Amino acid sequence: MKNGFQRRRALISKRAYRKVYSKATPITTAIIVLLVAIIVTLSVIIAKDAIEDKRLNTETAPSTDGATSAYEQTTAPKEEFDYSVYDTVSLGASDISKGTLVLVNRQNGFAPLSDSVHINLYADKDRHYSVASSDIALDQETYEALGKLTTSFFNETGKEILQITAGFRTKEQQQKYYNDMVSSVEDEDYYELPGYSDHHTGFAFDVKLYLEDGTSLSYGKNAEEHAKWIVDNYHKYGFIMRYPGDKTEHTGIIAEGNHFRYVGIPHSVYMRENSLCLEEYVSYLKHYSVEEPLEIMTGGKVYCVYYTQKLSETTQVYVPKDKMYSVSGNNADGFIVTYSVD
Ligand SMILES: [Zn+2]
The missing domain is CATH 1.20.5 (Single alpha-helices involved in coiled-coils or other helix-helix interfaces)
Incomplete structure (x- = not known):
């Protein structure tokens, strides 16, 4: 110029x-x-x-x-990060679909793991909830968290009105459910396809309300009135509502106010407090690394959460040496480490 x-x-x-x-x-x-x-x-x-x-x-x-x-x-000189307080664990390709933060949707299929153990709910005679059939089963950790949630509900309110209507489903069972659903509705796009269902994980279950007088009510519409304590507290036990009505654009599933999913603490608390569905949360966690983790404070504890991208063969993931931690695949592209600071 x-x-x-x-x-x-x-x-x-x-x-x-x-x-x-x-x-x-x-x-x-x-x-x-x-x-x-x-x-x-x-x-x-x-x-x-x-x-x-x-x-x-x-x-x-x-x-x-x-x-x-x-x-x-x-x-300004960057402060040196101290890797000496971490070990690494070696994770393989199949580990991506293990753990309570697996994301299963139309983009991320899920084959039920052959070595996974499912607990039959009907067999538990001390439970404070009912089951709609004798073959409903869940992953062990989810089963235990459900027991704690419903026992607290009973202790606080004297109620035992939660009924579990569905839990773990194989691909064949999901196919049957899908066929039943789409034959009764117009828009099949919003139902979980076999091979792409949250129910394959064993971390998901559906509920309804079964009142003392024998009346059966849908949970989504009637929970506020009959099970307000559950509505207010389920996240403190590791649960989320997997398909909120205002998240259909992310989940691809039409509002299912009766579908609970176990993700574990502190994730359930953070997701609820920040109104994030699982799709949003899994994507959000990619901003956090071992050097700069997401800190979540809940129940008097501080948790650190971070993401490690999956590599083609094996992935080395940093985990704290002297602390309790958990690693979960996200069933898409990486692993999430969670540990408590205290
Ligand atoms: Zn469901």
């Missing part, structure tokens, strides 16, 4: 050229040289000022935290 000054200099040079070659005298040549020298000196001074102005602007620009300037932030 040519500025005014450069244009002026170009004009002078042309004129000078003409003069020099038409009637060049030592005096005119001297004047021209002097003029050029003055102009060059001026331009150097102007340029210097411009640079100085720019530097001043950078230094006085307000920084986001109000404490350090942009210049200082980029040059």
Whole structure:
């Protein structure tokens, strides 16, 4: 880009050229040289000022935290991260679909694990909930958390009105359920496909309310009235509502107010407090690493949560040496480590 000054200099040079070659005298040549020298000196001074102005602007620009300037932030030495308090565990490709944070939806299929153990709910005679059939089963940890939730519900309210209507489903069972559902509704796009169902994990179950007088009610519509304690407290036991009505764009599933999913503490608490569905949470956790984990405070404890991207063969995942931790695959592209600081 040519500025005014450069244009002026170009004009002078042309004129000078003409003069020099038409009637060049030592005096005119001297004047021209002097003029050029003055102009060059001026331009150097102007340029210097411009640079100085720019530097001043950078230094006085307000920084986001109000404490350090942009210049200082980029040059401040980074504190060394202490990896010596971590071990690494080696995880294989199949580990991606193990753990309570597995994301199962139309983009992320899930084959029920052959070595997974499911607990039959009907066999438990001390439970404070009922089961709709004798073959409903859940993953061990989910089963135990459900026991704690419903026992607390009973202790607080004297009620035993939660009924479990579905739990772990094989691909064949999901196919049957899917066929039944789509034959009775218009839009099959919003039902879980066999091979892509949350029920394959063993961490999910459906409920309804079975009142003392024998009345059966749907949970989603009537929970506020009959099971308010559950509505207010399920997240403290590791549970989330997997398909909230306002998250269909993320989950791909139409509101299912009766479908609980176990993800474990502290995830359930964080998700509820921040209104995140599992799709959103799993994607959100990718911002956190072992060096800069997500900190979650709940139940008087501080938890650290972070993500490690899955590599093609095996993935080395940092885990704390002297603390209890858990690792879960996300069933998509990485692993999530959770540990309690205390
Ligand atoms: Zn369900």
